[in-house]
Every structure is written in C-alpha cells, then in structure tokens.
Amino acid sequence: MLANVTVGSAPDAVVVDAGTNTIYVANNADGTVSVVSGSKNTVTATLSAGSRPQAMALNRRLKRMRMGSC
Amino acid sequence: MTNSTNHDLCRGIAVSCWVPLLAFSAWLPAAAQAAPSLYAPPSMIVGTVPTGQSPSVVAVNPATHKVYVANEGDLTLSVLDGVALRVIATLPIGIGSHALAVNPTTNRIYVANLGSSLLHCDRWSRGPRACERHRGIRAGCRGR
Numbered sequence: 001m002l003a004n005v006t007v008g009s010a011p012d013a014v015v016v017d018a019g020t021n022t023i024y025v026a027n028n029a030d031g032t033v034s035v036v037s038g039s040k041n042t043v044t045a046t047l048s049a050g051s052r053p054q055a056m057a058l059n060r061r062l063k064r065m066r067m068g069s070c
Numbered sequence: 071m072t073n074s075t076n077h078d079l080c081r082g083i084a085v086s087c088w089v090p091l092l093a094f095s096a097w098l099p100a101a102a103q104a105a106p107s108l109y110a111p112p113s114m115i116v117g118t119v120p121t122g123q124s125p126s127v128v129a130v131n132p133a134t135h136k137v138y139v140a141n142e143g144d145l146t147l148s149v150l151d152g153v154a155l156r157v158i159a160t161l162p163i164g165i166g167s168h169a170l171a172v173n174p175t176t177n178r179i180y181v182a183n184l185g186s187s188l189l190h191c192d193r194w195s196r197g198p199r200a201c202e203r204h205r206g207i208r209a210g211c212r213g214r
Contacts, residue, residue: 011168014169038173
C-alpha cells in the first residue's frame with residue numbers, strides 16, 4: 001500500500017482522471033467531493049456536492065463532472 | 071447508525087462470494103445492440119472466479135488486464151488476472167470499501183473506505199509482497 005489519504009466522511013465513489021492524474025472522491029455523508037492529487041497524494045480541494053453524493057461520471061472532453069445522489 | 075443503515079440500503083450490497091464475468095449487452099435495447107462496433111457480443115458468462123466474502127465493487131485496468139474486487143465481508147482486495155480468470159493476489163484493505171478506481175496510465179488503484187480514507191498502491195497487480203508499507207511519504211499522507 002502506497003498511501004492513505006484522509007478524505008470526507010463515507011467516501012462512496014471514486015473517479016480517476018488519468019489525463020490530469022487527479023482523483024475525485026464523493027463523500028456521501030458530507031455532501032462533498034474531495035479532489036486528490038495523484039502525484040502528491042494530498043487533498044487539493046474539497047467541493048460542495050449537494051446531498052449524499054453517490055456516483056460520479058467524468059466527461060474529460062467537456063471537463064465536467066456529473067453527480068448522482070442517493 | 072441510522073445514516074450507516076440508510077447508506078447501506080441505498081447502495082445495495084452484493085452477497086455472493088463469486089464474481090461472474092459478464093458482457094452486459096443483453097440489457098441494452100435492441101436498437102443499441104444492433105451496433106456491433108459499439109457494444110460487446112450477446113451476454114454470456116465467460117468465467118466464474120472465487121473471491122473474498124461479499125464482493126462489493128469491481129474495477130478493471132484495461133492496460134494490464136487486471137481486475138480488482140473489493141470484498142467488504144473479509145476486508146480484502148482480490149486481484150484477478152482478467153485473461154487467465156484467476157486470483158493472483160489477495161490484499162488487506164479497510165472497512166467499508168465502497169468504491170474502486172484505477173488509473174491505467176500510472177497503474178495505481180484507489181480504494182475508498184468508509185473510514186474517510188483513500189488508499190492507493192501502484193504495485194498491487196504484481197502481488198502482495200510488492201505492496202509494502204510506505205510511511206511518511208508526505209505530510210498529510212499516512213502509510214499503512
């Protein structure tokens with residue numbers, strides 16, 4: 001195991017953007033998305049994502065993330 | 071506890087300890103299936119591989135043909151050879167592994183755990199011995 005990065009509460013979805021080496025984690029209980037740098041292994045931003053984010057889909061071309069809630 | 075219960079209900083938890091590898095085109099509308107260049111052949115089970123208990127999520131690295139299965143029941147990650155259809159490694163992970171993702175470019179696997187952590191390792195596909203503990207990589211990252 002290479003690293004353990006603390007994110008929000010109840011992380012329930014992970015999406016990797018291989019192009020930017022960025023990881024997005026949907027924190028279900030917090031209603032946030034943690035943005036993790038794949039090179040630095042650190043959380044670079046925590047974004048509000050509405051109530052109980054459950055799923056994510058990344059559109060790399062449009063640079064948009066779609067969120068799904070439970 | 072209520073949040074946790076609702077959380078599990080929302081997700082739905084797989085209880086089988088076997089992972090059938092399927093093609094899902096049979097679930098698509100007939101019109102969608104009429105485009106063979108976009109969709110897989112008709113659904114069929116190509117193999118069944120035993121994993122750990124209560125496999126919950128699966129991720130694939132198309133570059134290495136490795137399949138990763140998080141087993142919530144026994145807190146392990148099964149690493150499968152997607153070509154040979156066999157388990158090549160079983161590794162410990164945390165509680166409540168609800169999501170997996172793979173970066174095929176860097177060959178790193180990310181596991182989201184209920185305990186507010188995101189684990190990753192770039193050598194899991196080579197076996198557990200290569201997945202050694204790394205401590206103090208950076209401030210803010212804890213080795214396990």
